[in-house]
Amino acid sequence: MYIKNKKLIIAIDGPAGSGKSTIAEKLSELLHIFHLNSGALYRIIGLYLNQQGISPKDLEKVETALQEIDIEIKDNKYFLNGKDVTEEIKTLEAGKLASAFSQNPSIRKKVNEIIKDVSKSIDIVVDGRDIGTVVLPNSDLKIFLTATLEERARRRWKELKVKGENVSYQEILNEIYERDNADSKRSIAPLKPAKDALIIDTTNKSIQEVVEEILSILRRKEINGNKSF
Template structure:
């Protein structure tokens, strides 16, 4: 089975995780949520009373991820819904600025995807993790729309936050992601940028699937 890697990047609230899952389902590909991996590692390191500025070498050496049919396991335990909290998101961003964390997870993500057929979403997939991905997408949306989406998501989970509180969380996350020295958030040079502000999730999914199919047909025809 020929390798096929689709990288979908974008800032918080751009809809990349929901879109990536649906694209994978529609095209019958595997889905890898790298954000879940950073959240899980952030929670794990925090539970060890470590901070991003500490020497994390030993703790990171203890980390093992296993991927099976769409599910991720950290040290034998399946990732659960607790990684979706606002605190988990903050821990993910805080620890992601440590180069050792990014290097560790980049290596793991590459190994999972090697030779496979994956849709992978994150913040540095097209630029760092899978620079040779056949298709690279960068999703974006207006700041206000991204806040509304995240607020709606949190409300569904029973998290009671105001628009202003969620806006501040996303603002801080954007700042951390774009200003970190290693693998800052930015579109790959050959990425297709899609503004999802005024588009439904179905429209975005279809647009990406069309891009993938055109690219694959082009490769098959050697155009």
């Protein structure tokens, strides 16, 4: 059982399909701390703005529309202006919108403010693409997960097929490749591991193996002054 002596912040970054959200969720359950998926915030905002017919390049309209967005997280579910959008934001289309809108400075500022505000008062594990490098650079532990492009595409394709989405493996492969390229080359907070992050290749590892590896690191570092997890 996790015993709190001081606030704990764990940052988990990585490209699409690397397993960061799943790993972060498992860690939050085992450590009894809050899990915040930064990608979900971008997906929510992207969906809303797209529904309003607003382009990510229209800075003025984006700035105005952001004032209309109320995001709430309850019981690991995400709500947009009171509506549960947890499943809606897991689609391939939502992922594409997140990548496009995340390059807008105003949107990045809003998402970062939400994350920083939540992390001020509670123990938390946050997953994203620039958490350890930009958003929460003073995190107690920084993890960067990766995997081969093919493996990440296979995981995402399998996940979407289970949800009933009619998508091909090649379509997913192309989408992840394009997103990797856009995320790593963007001028604002590009996708890259923090200098002090532990890089874990999850290609041939199970979820449990990765979780155990991270827990082992926490024990060795004796974060929070104990080895109670």
